[in-house]
Amino acid sequence: MKEEKKPIPPKFNIYWIYGGIIIVLLGLSLFGGNDWQTVSKTNISNFEKYLNNGDVSEVIVIRNKSSVRVTLSAEALKKSEHQAVVATNFLGQENIRGPHYQFEVGSLELFEEKLEKARNNGIIFRLEFITVENRWLDTLIGFLPIIIIIGVWIFLMRRMSGGGAGGPGGQIFNIGKSKAKLFDKNTDVKVTFKDVAGLEGAKEEIQEIVDFLKNPQKYTILGGKIPKGALLVGAPGTGKTLLAKAVAGEAKVPFFSLSGSDFVEMFVGVGASRVRDLFKQAKDKSPSIIFIDEIDAIGRARGKSNITGSNDERENTLNQLLTEMDGFGTNTNVIVIAATNRADVLDKALMRAGRFDRQIYVDLPDLNERKEIFKVHLKPLKTIKSLDIDFLAKQTPGFSGADIANVCNESALIAARKDRKSVGKQDFLDAVDRIIGGLEKKNKIITPEEKETIAYHEAGHAIVSWLLEHAAPLVKVTIVPRGQSLGAAWYLPEERQIVRTEQMLDEMCAALGGRAAEKIIFNKISTGALSDLEKVTRQAKAMVSIYGLNDTLGNITFYDSSGQTDYNFSKPYSEETAQIIDKEISKIIEKQYSRAIKLLKNSKDKLKQLAERLLEKEVIFKDDLENILGKRTYKTNEEKIEEAKVLKEKK
Numbered sequence: 191m192k193e194e195k196k197p198i199p200p201k202f203n204i205y206w207i208y209g210g211i212i213i214v215l216l217g218l219s220l221f222g223g224n225d226w227q228t229v230s231k232t233n234i235s236n237f238e239k240y241l242n243n244g245d246v247s248e249v250i251v252i253r254n255k256s257s258v259r260v261t262l263s264a265e266a267l268k269k270s271e272h273q274a275v276v277a278t279n280f281l282g283q284e285n286i287r288g289p290h291y292q293f294e295v296g297s298l299e300l301f302e303e304k305l306e307k308a309r310n311n312g313i314i315f316r317l318e319f320i321t322v323e324n325r326w327l328d329t330l331i332g333f334l335p336i337i338i339i340i341g342v343w344i345f346l347m348r349r350m351s352g353g354g355a356g357g358p359g360g361q362i363f364n365i366g367k368s369k370a371k372l373f374d375k376n377t378d379v380k381v382t383f384k385d386v387a388g389l390e391g392a393k394e395e396i397q398e399i400v401d402f403l404k405n406p407q408k409y410t411i412l413g414g415k416i417p418k419g420a421l422l423v424g425a426p427g428t429g430k431t432l433l434a435k436a437v438a439g440e441a442k443v444p445f446f447s448l449s450g451s452d453f454v455e456m457f458v459g460v461g462a463s464r465v466r467d468l469f470k471q472a473k474d475k476s477p478s479i480i481f482i483d484e485i486d487a488i489g490r491a492r493g494k495s496n497i498t499g500s501n502d503e504r505e506n507t508l509n510q511l512l513t514e515m516d517g518f519g520t521n522t523n524v525i526v527i528a529a530t531n532r533a534d535v536l537d538k539a540l541m542r543a544g545r546f547d548r549q550i551y552v553d554l555p556d557l558n559e560r561k562e563i564f565k566v567h568l569k570p571l572k573t574i575k576s577l578d579i580d581f582l583a584k585q586t587p588g589f590s591g592a593d594i595a596n597v598c599n600e601s602a603l604i605a606a607r608k609d610r611k612s613v614g615k616q617d618f619l620d621a622v623d624r625i626i627g628g629l630e631k632k633n634k635i636i637t638p639e640e641k642e643t644i645a646y647h648e649a650g651h652a653i654v655s656w657l658l659e660h661a662a663p664l665v666k667v668t669i670v671p672r673g674q675s676l677g678a679a680w681y682l683p684e685e686r687q688i689v690r691t692e693q694m695l696d697e698m699c700a701a702l703g704g705r706a707a708e709k710i711i712f713n714k715i716s717t718g719a720l721s722d723l724e725k726v727t728r729q730a731k732a733m734v735s736i737y738g739l740n741d742t743l744g745n746i747t748f749y750d751s752s753g754q755t756d757y758n759f760s761k762p763y764s765e766e767t768a769q770i771i772d773k774e775i776s777k778i779i780e781k782q783y784s785r786a787i788k789l790l791k792n793s794k795d796k797l798k799q800l801a802e803r804l805l806e807k808e809v810i811f812k813d814d815l816e817n818i819l820g821k822r823t824y825k826t827n828e829e830k831i832e833e834a835k836v837l838k839e840k841k
């Protein structure tokens with residue numbers, strides 16, 4: 191934003207007063223007394239000459255300054271050698287007041303002796319010893335505290351008032367201003383729907399909003415009301431911000447972007463005031479879009495476990511937001527788009543009609559969408575010609591758009607590190623590994639015994655998951671330490687919308703396969719299975735207490751999607767039920783463990799083969815597994831979908 195600089199007439203300014211005071215002080219000190227009238231300089235030998243000539247009528251010794259002032263007698267002033275003094279001192283003939291000369295002496299004692307001698311020789315003059323206070327310095331020192339206080343005050347005032355509205359935030363007078371970043375024609379939002387890959391459904395819904403902003407009359411003429419808000423719900427990195435930006439880019443309207451936490455400050459009333467300011471700015475620039483990222487920071491359900499009252503400020507902010515959204519009419523053309531990954535904790539009032547009444551779900555991309563996203567982010571990269579995007583998409587299950595962007599960038603960095611001319615398949619695989627597992631730690635010290643344990647553990651996971659119908663098929667097993675983990679088996683998780691009991695159980699069994707293999711081969715179990723156990727326990731607990739998948743407990747859930755209740759202090763079930771839950775959880779886990787043991791015992795030699803292959807190669811892929819175990823009999827979801835497609839086409 192550029193503002194024209196108009197010549198402003200000089201305004202009354204508080205600094206003028208300070209300036210005036212200082213000048214008066216200086217003037218008083220400088221011209222307040224005779225002491226400061228100009229006196230000609232001379233030196234001690236000249237003085238001795240004058241003294242011996244009898245020219246001197248008065249000598250004033252200033253003790254604290256080791257300086258001496260000399261007044262000449264009236265006769266002496268007529269002498270030619272003193273005419274210069276008469277002239278410079280503007281004394282004129284009749285004004286014979288001194289002092290006329292001044293000089294410094296090294297040692298007052300010696301000087302006094304000289305004067306004594308002259309007296310003894312019969313020379314007559316008045317002698318006086320004085321001490322002068324240095325007025326100027328004294329006043330200055332006297333005023334120093336006040337000057338410092340004034341200085342500090344000026345400094346603070348300047349800091350507080352900041353450099354006008356555009357100044358950086360965090361300043362007292364600006365604190366109620368919104369911190370939104372504005373993107374408009376000048377700061378160009380160049381993002382369009384082309385940059386957003388996949389997300390077809392979401393794009394379609396949001397396309398409507400673009401339309402509202404572009405030609406609102408089309409809708410209002412029929413009496414329809416343009417929606418005021420849309421809520422984008424989805425996991426982090428799925429492109430919510432990107433989508434909102436694309437709306438602004440497509441509709442070519444200003445775009446105010448900020449995060450929910452930007453409203454929150456420790457001062458009371460600031461959040462509400464920022465909301466007001468934000469809406470005011472947006473209205474001034476309408477049609478425009480306000481994008482609030484992570485709205486759950488302010489939009490959480492109100493009045494929940496509010497023991498300390500510390501949430502009042504957040505509530506005020508939320509109330510203000512609701513008021514503003516209600517307040518602007520349908521012709522204001524300001525649309526609020528908010529993003530969250532926890533729609534369930536949001537206050538219901540936000541979702542009411544006339545506020546965020548549209549909810550748009552932004553899911554993690556599926557295989558095809560990942561392909562699309564790869565295409566977008568591969569564009570700026572120099573890749574090898576034969577790069578198989580299909581393969582890349584298959585290797586990145588569960589990745590969000592942001593993860594994929596990250597993989598592409600990382601692969602380019604890896605290729606550059608290896609001095610390659612273009613980015614190849616292996617660079618992408620390395621990038622994926624790195625993003626999932628962290629940096630490889632080739633020189634982590636691992637004893638051969640530990641290595642063997644890890645190999646059997648991972649081989650156990652691999653074999654169990656290979657043999658179970660519903661467990662996710664394996665992609666890769668490694669015993670290269672990486673980040674925190676010593677080894678890892680990677681699966682291609684099925685993209686399922688609902689999970690059945692058998693699927694959960696199979697997954698748990700596969701997760702316990704590592705520990706089961708250790709038990710079978712070494713008859714010992716280790717601490718290496720902590721994260722497996724954690725996962726299994728969480729799943730079993732969810733089965734029993736959330737999804738109602740346990741026969742003993744029946745169709746009951748203790749989950750509260752509204753997040754209204756706080757279970758820190760009280761459990762939603764009785765002590766008796768708690769015991770049943772604990773027992774059932776443990777029963778489920780133990781059953782899957784023995785199942786894994788049984789499976790592995792039956793294919794113990796294959797387990798050994800795989801572990802040995804793993805020890806030798808450190809990394810093995812699906813193909814190695816097929817060599818040892820034969821083709822997997824179960825089809826993956828993706829394969830099933832492919833088959834269904836082929837069948838349809840044949841018809």
Ligand code: ADP
Binds near residue numbers: 389426430591595
């Ligand atoms: P969110 O707001 O959902 O957390 P962002 O919109 O900030 O995620 O996405 C972060 C980055 O990830 C984007 O800048 C973009 O590079 C990439 N990205 C995410 N989703 C997509 C997508 N569908 N198409 C292309 N790029 C995407």
Ligand code: ZN
Binds near residue numbers: 651701704718722
């Ligand atoms: Zn494990």
